[in-house]
Amino acid sequence: MHPSSFEYFAPTKMKEALELLSKYGEEAKIMAGGQSLIPLLKLRIAAYSYIIDISRVEGLNKIRETGDFLEIGALTTVNELEENELVKEKYRILHEAAVQIADPLVRNRGTVGGNISHGDPSNDLPAVAIATKAKLEIVGKKGKRLVDADSFITDSFTTSLEEGEILGKILLPIPKVSSGGCYIKQKKSAGDFSVAAVAVNLVLAEDETIKSAGIGLTSVAPKPTRANKAERYIEGKKIYDSVAREAARIIVSEAEPSTDFYGSADYKRKVLGRIAEEAINLAFERGLVR
Amino acid sequence: MPTINWNDRELEYDSSRFVKGTGHFVDDIKIQGMLFMTVLRSPYARARIISLKGGISSKDLGAKIASVGEGASEGEASSVEPIFASGFVNYVGQPVAAVFAEDRYKSEDLLDSVEVDYEPLKPVVTIDEALSSPPIHKGMKSNILSEAVKGQDFSDPSSPIVLEDTLENNRISTNPIEPRGLVASFEGGVLNVWASTQAVHSVKNGLAETLGLSKDKVRVMQADTGGAFGSKGGIYPEYAIASFASMKYGKPVKWIETRREHLTSTNPGRGVRGKMKIFSEKNGKITGMKGEIMVDAGAYGSGSGGFSVPFIESMMTGAYAIEKAFVTGKALLTNKVPQGPYRGAGRPEASFFIERMLDLLADEMKMDPADVRLLNMSDKPFNSPLGMKIDAARPFFETAVRELEYRREAKLAKGVGLSFFVLVPGTYTGESARMIVKDGKIGVWLGGNSHGQGHETFIRKLINEELDVSKELVTVYRGDTSVTKDGEGAWGSRSAILIGAAIVAICKKLRTEVEKEFGSYSSESLLSRDHDEYVFDEKPFSLTSFGANLATVEIGRFGNVRVKKCNAYYDVGRALNREMVLGQIHGGMAQGIGQTLHEGLFYSEDGQLITSSISDAGVPLAEDLPNFGVKIAENRSSLPHGAKGLGEAPTIGVPTALIRAVEKASGKRLRKTPVMPEDLIE
Numbered sequence: 001m002h003p004s005s006f007e008y009f010a011p012t013k014m015k016e017a018l019e020l021l022s023k024y025g026e027e028a029k030i031m032a033g034g035q036s037l038i039p040l041l042k043l044r045i046a047a048y049s050y051i052i053d054i055s056r057v058e059g060l061n062k063i064r065e066t067g068d069f070l071e072i073g074a075l076t077t078v079n080e081l082e083e084n085e086l087v088k089e090k091y092r093i094l095h096e097a098a099v100q101i102a103d104p105l106v107r108n109r110g111t112v113g114g115n116i117s118h119g120d121p122s123n124d125l126p127a128v129a130i131a132t133k134a135k136l137e138i139v140g141k142k143g144k145r146l147v148d149a150d151s152f153i154t155d156s157f158t159t160s161l162e163e164g165e166i167l168g169k170i171l172l173p174i175p176k177v178s179s180g181g182c183y184i185k186q187k188k189s190a191g192d193f194s195v196a197a198v199a200v201n202l203v204l205a206e207d208e209t210i211k212s213a214g215i216g217l218t219s220v221a222p223k224p225t226r227a228n229k230a231e232r233y234i235e236g237k238k239i240y241d242s243v244a245r246e247a248a249r250i251i252v253s254e255a256e257p258s259t260d261f262y263g264s265a266d267y268k269r270k271v272l273g274r275i276a277e278e279a280i281n282l283a284f285e286r287g288l289v290r
Numbered sequence: 291m292p293t294i295n296w297n298d299r300e301l302e303y304d305s306s307r308f309v310k311g312t313g314h315f316v317d318d319i320k321i322q323g324m325l326f327m328t329v330l331r332s333p334y335a336r337a338r339i340i341s342l343k344g345g346i347s348s349k350d351l352g353a354k355i356a357s358v359g360e361g362a363s364e365g366e367a368s369s370v371e372p373i374f375a376s377g378f379v380n381y382v383g384q385p386v387a388a389v390f391a392e393d394r395y396k397s398e399d400l401l402d403s404v405e406v407d408y409e410p411l412k413p414v415v416t417i418d419e420a421l422s423s424p425p426i427h428k429g430m431k432s433n434i435l436s437e438a439v440k441g442q443d444f445s446d447p448s449s450p451i452v453l454e455d456t457l458e459n460n461r462i463s464t465n466p467i468e469p470r471g472l473v474a475s476f477e478g479g480v481l482n483v484w485a486s487t488q489a490v491h492s493v494k495n496g497l498a499e500t501l502g503l504s505k506d507k508v509r510v511m512q513a514d515t516g517g518a519f520g521s522k523g524g525i526y527p528e529y530a531i532a533s534f535a536s537m538k539y540g541k542p543v544k545w546i547e548t549r550r551e552h553l554t555s556t557n558p559g560r561g562v563r564g565k566m567k568i569f570s571e572k573n574g575k576i577t578g579m580k581g582e583i584m585v586d587a588g589a590y591g592s593g594s595g596g597f598s599v600p601f602i603e604s605m606m607t608g609a610y611a612i613e614k615a616f617v618t619g620k621a622l623l624t625n626k627v628p629q630g631p632y633r634g635a636g637r638p639e640a641s642f643f644i645e646r647m648l649d650l651l652a653d654e655m656k657m658d659p660a661d662v663r664l665l666n667m668s669d670k671p672f673n674s675p676l677g678m679k680i681d682a683a684r685p686f687f688e689t690a691v692r693e694l695e696y697r698r699e700a701k702l703a704k705g706v707g708l709s710f711f712v713l714v715p716g717t718y719t720g721e722s723a724r725m726i727v728k729d730g731k732i733g734v735w736l737g738g739n740s741h742g743q744g745h746e747t748f749i750r751k752l753i754n755e756e757l758d759v760s761k762e763l764v765t766v767y768r769g770d771t772s773v774t775k776d777g778e779g780a781w782g783s784r785s786a787i788l789i790g791a792a793i794v795a796i797c798k799k800l801r802t803e804v805e806k807e808f809g810s811y812s813s814e815s816l817l818s819r820d821h822d823e824y825v826f827d828e829k830p831f832s833l834t835s836f837g838a839n840l841a842t843v844e845i846g847r848f849g850n851v852r853v854k855k856c857n858a859y860y861d862v863g864r865a866l867n868r869e870m871v872l873g874q875i876h877g878g879m880a881q882g883i884g885q886t887l888h889e890g891l892f893y894s895e896d897g898q899l900i901t902s903s904i905s906d907a908g909v910p911l912a913e914d915l916p917n918f919g920v921k922i923a924e925n926r927s928s929l930p931h932g933a934k935g936l937g938e939a940p941t942i943g944v945p946t947a948l949i950r951a952v953e954k955a956s957g958k959r960l961r962k963t964p965v966m967p968e969d970l971i972e
Contacts, residue, residue, distance in 0.1 A: 001548050002395045043550065044398070186848050188967070189888065190913050192905060195848070195967075261892065261900050267968035271848050 003041035010053045014168070017054050018141050022164040024050040030166055031055070032075055035102070035110035036118045060113075060168060063087065069135075069171040074113025082107060091172065092286065093132060093181030093201055097124045100183070103191040117167045119157040119223070122193040126153055126224035127216030128183060129170060131199035137169040144168065156222045178204040180286025184275040185218070188262060194219045195262045196272040198251070200283040202234075208288065210234045215280075219262070220255035220272055227251045230276075239284035248277035305744055308514075316471040316486045316513040317546050324473070325390040327532050327545040328397040330404050331555065332379035332386055335413035335625040335897020336426065339377060344404035345387035348376035351534050355592050356499035359492035359524025360631050360716070360781040368429035369623060371590035373500065373527045373534075379408070380426060380589035381627045382898055383554030385527045390535055390543065413625035413897040417563055417584045420622035426589065433623040435587045436596035440603040440676045441616040447578060449569035453654060457646050458962040459639050459945075460890040461561035461586065463907045464632050466517025466741070469552040470526065474533040475542035481508045481533055486515045488523045488741050489779025490769035496525030497533055512769035515741035519881075520631030521556050522741060523779050553907055554899050557593040558891050559632020560963075561586035562602065564643035569614075574655045574662050578614035581606050581643065586629060587621040593628030595621040598636050604676050605640035609683045609712045609836060610648070611668035615675040625897045631781065633881055634941040641711045645946035646961070649707075649953070658700065659950065660691050663710055680712050680834055686923070690838035690859040693921050699855070705843040705955025709947035713835050715935030716782020720828035722774045723792035725753075727800070727821035732757075732764045734793070737777015737826070738785055739769035743874065743937065745785060748866035749793055752931055756797030758813040776826055783935030786866055790931045792827035799823055833927050835861040835934040839882075839943035841951040849967030851887050851952055856944060857919035863927045863934025875920050875940050882944025884910040886952075890964045908964065 011017045021028055028050035031037050040046040054060070060073035063084050070091060072081070081087050081098040088095050101107055101115070101124050115125040116136070129136070129149035136152050138145050141164055153159050161167065175181070185197035197218035205211040213234050215227035230250040237243050257268035307313050330345060342349075354370045375386045389400035414423045420433040446452070472485040481503060485493050487510070494510040497503065515522065528545050536543040547556070562585050569578040583602055587595020599619040607615050648666070652659040667683040674680065687710055691697065700706045722737035734749055746766035753764050769777070778788075800821055801811050808815040837860035844852045856879050865871045881889075888908035892900045901907045926932035945963055953960045956970040 001550070002398050004399055005395065188850070189905075189908075190911050261906055263966070263968050267849075267971075270968075270971060274847060 001042050001044055004044060004047045006048055006051050008051050008053065010056050012056045012058055014057050014139060017052055017057055017166060018139065018164065020050070020052050021166065022141055025163060028052055032111040032114040033077060033109040035106045036114065036120065054166065065174055068174055070174060072112050072170040072172065074111060074167045074169060076112045078107040078110050078112065078115065079104070081112060090175060093183050093199055094128055094172065097128045097183040097199065100124065100185045112170055113167045116152065116170065117159055117161065119153045119159045121156055121221060121223050122219045124183070124185065124197060124218055127197060127199040127218040130216030130224060130226045131181065131201040131214035132172050133214050134173070135171040136167060137171060138165050139168040140165040150226055153223045176203050178287055180283045180288070182279050182282045182286065184279045186271050186275055193262065196220050196257070196268050196275060198272065198276045198279045200279040202283045202287050204287040209236055209238050215251065217251070217255055217272070220257040220268055222256070225255065227254045229254055234280065239280060244277045244280040247280050248273045251276040305746065313514040315468055315516060316473060316484055319473045319484055319513065319544065321473070321475065321542040324542040324544055325392060325535070325539060326394045326397040327535060327543050328389050328401055329385045329528060329531070329551070330387040330389065330401050330406070331551070332375060332382060332384040334379055334408055334410050335382050335415065336411045337379050337408035338411060339375065339379060339386070340407040340409055342387065342406050345389045345400070346531070346535065346538070347387040348372060348374035351531065352376065353500055353502070353530065355525065355527055355530065356496045357524070357592055358496040358499070359489055360520060360594065360635065360779060368427040369435055369591040371527065371592035371628065373530045380625050383551065383627055384589070385531065388531045388535065390539065415624060415626065415893055415895060415897045417586050417622055417624070420624050426623050426625055435591050435621040435623050436599060437620050438600040438603060439618050440600060442675065443616045444578060444614050447569050449577060450572045451570040451651070451654060452567065453570070453647065453650050454567045455647065455650060455961060456563065456565045457643050458563040459560040459642055459885070460963060461558045461629070462632055462885055462889045463553050463558050463891055464519040464521035464556065465552065465904060465907060465909050466519055466521065468516025469547035469549060470522060470528070470556060471546040472529055472532055473542055473544045474536040476537040476540070479507060481537065483508070483510045483533060484513050485510060485529070486513055486522055487769070488515070488518045488739055488781055489777065490739055490771050491737060491777040492524045492779055493529065494771045497529060500525065500530045501533060508771070510771045512739045514768070515739065518741040519633045520559060520635055520781060523631060523781050549904050550902055553891065553902055555627055557628050557630025559630060559635065560639060560885070561629050562598065562639040564639070566643050566647050568647050568651065570651055574651060574657055574665050576610065576612050576651070576666050579607060579612050581617040583617065583619035585619065585621040586624055586626065588624060588626045588628035590628045593630040594635065595629045598629070602636040602640045604678055605637060605712070605714060606644055607674045607676055607678065608641060608644035609680060609687070609710050610644070610666040611672045612666065613675065617676060626893060633878065634938045635782065637714065637938055638885070638942045638945055641942045641946055642963070645709050645711070646949070649950050660696055660708055663687060678712070678714065681836070683836060686836040686861065687838065689923070693859045694838060694840040694857055696840055699840060699842060703842050705845065705951045707841045707947040707950030707954065709839045709943050709950065711837055711942045711946070713783060713837060713935050713939050713942060714832055715784050715787055717784055717788060717829045717832050719778060720826055721784065721788035721792055722777040722824065722826040723789060723796060724774050724824040725796045725800070725821070727816060727819070730763065730817045732759060734764065734766045735770060735773040736766070736789055737769070737774050738780035738789055740780060743780065743785060744870055745780070745789060747870055748786060748790065751866055752790060752793050753797060756794060757800060757816060759817065763817070775824060783937040783939070786933040787833055787927070787929065787935055788827060788829060790866065790933045791829065791929050792825050794930050795825045795827050796823045833929070833934050835863065837861065837939045837943050839947035841944065841948040843948070843951040843955050845952065845955045845970055847971070849970035851965070851970070853883055853914070853916045853948065855919060856883060856916050856948065858940065858943065859921045859923065860936070860939050861923040861925050861934060862936045864924055864932030865922060866931070866933060871922060871936060872920055874936055876918050878937065878940025879918050879944050880910055880915055882941050883915060883948060884908060885941065886945045886948045886963050887965055888914065
C-alpha cells in the first residue's frame with residue numbers, strides 16, 4: 001500500500017527539530033532511518049500529518065569514548081556500529097547484537113536511536129542497553145535529561161519520552177577490565193525477528209566471582225526486560241555449569257513469552273533457557289580473558 | 291484500441307528483457323486518464339453488514355463470480371462467491387466496496403470515505419468447526435460444499451497389520467513475485483483487459499459470463515506475468531469490479547494487488563487433511579487402503595475446493611499396486627478465502643498421504659522404506675482401483691534408488707528420506723496454438739500462457755526441428771484472445787505436452803501444404819508464402835510419469851532443520867531444453883522445501899490471518915536451500931516430440947522425501963506440513 005499524505009520536514013539542527021515537534025505535537029512523528037516507521041505508514045497502520053525526518057540533524061552520528069562512557073549518537077546507523085573498529089574490539093555485546101539485526105539493507109539505514117525508541121520488544125539494542133546498564137540522553141526544549149535504559153521503554157511500543165522530546169545519545173559504560181559480554185539470538189530464518197535473544201554483561205572480581213551482572217532479554221515479554229533475579233543469583237558466584245544452568249532456569253521464570261507466529265510460549269521458554277545458559281557461560285569466559 | 295506505451299515489438303517473448311529489466315508487466319501499463327482502483331476489504335472473517343455507504347459495492351454490481359479456469363468447481367448457488375460481499379462478509383479480505391482515483395495514493399485515501407457497519411458473527415475457521423457448526427451460508431443444510439467417493443467399499447480384511455494415521459498439508463500462499471493485477475478499458479463497446487495471467491481465455495470467458503457480456507465483446511491480452519503457480523488461472527472478484535468500473539466511468543481502470551492483499555485474498559493452495567488406513571500382509575505387502583479426505587474449501591465454491599476432492603482421491607494409491615482402495619471425501623466451507631490450485635494442486639496432497647503411510651509401514655515392519663515400496667510396486671502397467679492408469683513402476687524405482695545412491699546415503703546419515711510418485715498432468719481438454727507465416731517470419735500465439743516457464747524456448751526449438759526455420763525468425767507472442775479462438779491455460783504440468791503437440795501438429799500441416807505446392811519441403815519455400823494455421827490439439831489420454839526424491843537433513847538444537855541434500859530423479863520425457871528443465875526443477879524444489887519446513891498461512895481462532903507478510907508466510911530464503919542434485923531420465927512419451935509433464939514434479943516429491951528425512955533425524959512421527967521447529971525438540 002501507499003501512505004496517507006503528510007507534510008515532510010528535514011531539519012538539519014536539533015533546535016529546529018524540537019521546534020517542529022513542539023509545534024505539531026501529537027500529529028507529528030520523528031523519523032530517523034524509517035525502517036520501522038515507513039512500513040507502518042505504508043500499511044496505513046499509522047498515519048501522521050507531519051513527519052520530521054531528523055536524519056540530517058548534525059552531530060548525532062558519532063561513536064566516541066568520553067569520560068566513563070561510549071557515546072553513540074542516536075542517528076548512528078546499525079551498519080556504522082557494525083563497521084566501527086572500537087565497537088568491534090571493545091564492545092562485543094553491542095557488535096554481536098548489531099550484526100544480527102534484520103538484514104544489511106535495514107542495517108544501512110536503520111539507526112541505533114530508532115531501534116531503541118521504537119519500543120519494539122523484538123528489537124535487539126534495548127536488551128544490550130539494559131545489560132550494559134546504559135543511560136539514554138533525551139533532548140527536549142527545556143534541555144537534556146538522562147534516564148536509565150530500564151525505565152526508557154515502558155510497554156510494547158511505548159517509551160517514557162515526553163511530548164516534544166527526542167532520544168539524542170546512548171551512553172554505554174566503558175567496560176572494566178575483567179568484564180565480558182555477549183548477545184545470543186535465535187531466529188527462525190535470516191533477517192527475521194528473534195524467537196528469543198539474550199544480552200549478558202558480566203563484571204568479574206579479582207577472585208573471578210561475578211561482581212556485577214547485567215542480563216537483558218529480547219522478544220520474551222511485552223517489553224525488553226531485565227532478568228533481575230538471575231542477576232542477583234549469579235552476583236558473588238563463580239560461573240560453573242550448574243550455576244549457569246540455574247541462572248538460565250531463573251531467567252526463564254522471569255520471562256513472560258506469548259504464543260505467536262514465532263512459536264508457542266513453551267517453545268520460546270525452551271529456546272530462552274538454552275541460549276541464556278550459553279550466554280552466561282560465554283560472557284564469563286570472555287571476562288576471564290585479561 | 292486504447293493507446294498504450296507498448297509497441298508490437300515489445301509484445302514478443304524474449305526472456306533477455308527480464309534480465310535487462312525491460313519486461314512489461316501490468317503495472318507498467320500507463321494510459322491517459324486511467325483510474326486506479328483500491329478495494330475495501332472485510333476486516334472480519336464473518337459478519338453481517340448492517341450498513342454500507344460509499345464507493346461502488348453490491349448495490350451497483352450484484353453479480354456472482356463465474357467459476358472458470360483450472361480446477362473450476364460448482365457448488366450450490368448459495369456457495370457461489372458474490373463479486374462484492376452482499377449482506378454478509380465471509381472471510382477476512384473479501385471485497386466489500388471499491389474506490390477509484392487518478393493515482394494510488396488518492397485511491398487509498400478514499401477508503402476512508404466508505405462507511406461500513408458490521409455485526410461480527412462467530413466464524414467457522416477449521417475443518418472440524420465446519421463439520422460441527424451450522425452452515426455459514428443461508429440456504430445450505432451444512433458446510434459441505436461437495437462430496438465425492440472413489441473406488442469400491444470393502445469390509446475390513448482381517449489383516450495382520452492395520453495402520454491408521456491422520457495427515458495434513460496446511461494452507462499455503464502461492465506468492466508469485468508479481469502479485470495479481472489487471473488493466474480494464476471499455477472502448478467502442480469492447481472490454482479490453484490486460485492481465486497477469488496463466489490463461490487469457492479463462493479470464494475472457496469468466497468476465498463475459500460474470501458481467502453478462504457477449505464473448506466477442508471481451509478481449510483479454512496477457513502482460514508479462516511474473517509467476518502464478520496456479521493462482522492466476524481464472525478470474526477473481528477484483529477483475530470483474532475493475533472491468534465494471536471501466537464501463538461505468540468510461541475510463542481505463544488499473545488494479546494492482548498488494549502483497550498483503552495477496553496473502554488475504556488470493557486463493558491459497560493445499561489445506562487438506564487425510565485420514566488413512568492401510569491393510570498389510572505380514573511381509574509388508576499392502577492389500578487394501580481406505581481414506582477419508584477433508585478439503586478446507588474456504589468460504590465459497592469459487593476456488594478449486596470442490597474439484598480437489600475427486601482429483602486427490604483418484605491419486606491416493608500413489609505409484610503402488612494396491613488392489614483394493616476406497617476413499618471418501620468432502621470439501622468444507624469455512625470463513626476463509628476460497629482455496630485454489632497451488633503448484634501440484636492436489637497431487638502433492640495425495641502423495642503426502644500415501645507416502646507417509648508407506649514410511650509408517652516400513653517403521654512398523656522394521657524394513658527399509660525403499661524395500662517396502664519395492665514390495666508394493668508392479669513390474670507391469672497397473673490400473674488402480676481409484677481410476678489411475680500407471681506404467682510399470684518397479685523398473686523406474688529400482689533405477690531411481692541407484693541413481694540417487696539411496697542405499698549409500700541411508701548408511702551414511704540418520705536423517706535420510708526417499709519418496710516416489712506418479713505425476714498426472716492436467717491434459718484436459720487440450721490446448722490451442724496459432725502460427726502465422728508472413729514476410730518471411732513466423733509468429734506464434736498460444737492458448738496457455740507462460741508465467742515464467744519460458745515457453746518461447748521450446749517452441750522455437752520444435753519449430754526449428756520440424757520446419758528447419760532458424761530461431762531468430764520465430765517470435766512467440768503473449769496470449770491474446772483476439773488471436774487464438776480458444777484455449778485452456780498453462781497449468782498442471784501440461785504445456786510441454788500440449789503446446790508442444792499443437793505446435794508439432796501445425797508444423798506438419800504447413801509442411802504438407804508446402805510439399806503440395808512446391809513438390810518438396812524447404813524452409814525457403816515455407817517462408818516465401820503467407821500461412822495462417824490454428825489448431826486446438828485434444829489429448830484425450832493422460833501421460834503419467836514417475837519421479838523420486840532423496841533428501842538428507844540435520845536438526846539443530848532449536849529444532850531448526852538444515853537441508854543437506856535435496857536430490858531428484860525424474861522422468862521428464864524428452865527434455866526439450868535441459869537448462870529450462872533444471873530451472874523448473876530447482877524452483878519447484880525450493881517450493882517443496884518451503885512447504886515442508888517454512889511456508890503456511892495461519893489463522894487465529896477468529897479467522898484473522900496471522901501470517902500477513904511474505905516473510906511470515908515463510909517463502910524460503912537462499913540460505914534455506916542446499917545445492918540441488920538433479921538427474922533426469924529421458925523416457926520419451928508416445929507424442930511425436932516425446933515430452934512428458936514436469937512442472938509439478940518437485941512439489942510432489944520433495945515434501946514427502948524431506949519430511950521423512952526430518953522424521954528420521956528427529957525420531958518423531960511427523961504428520962503435517964509445515965514442520966515447526968518446536969515439533970522437533972524436547
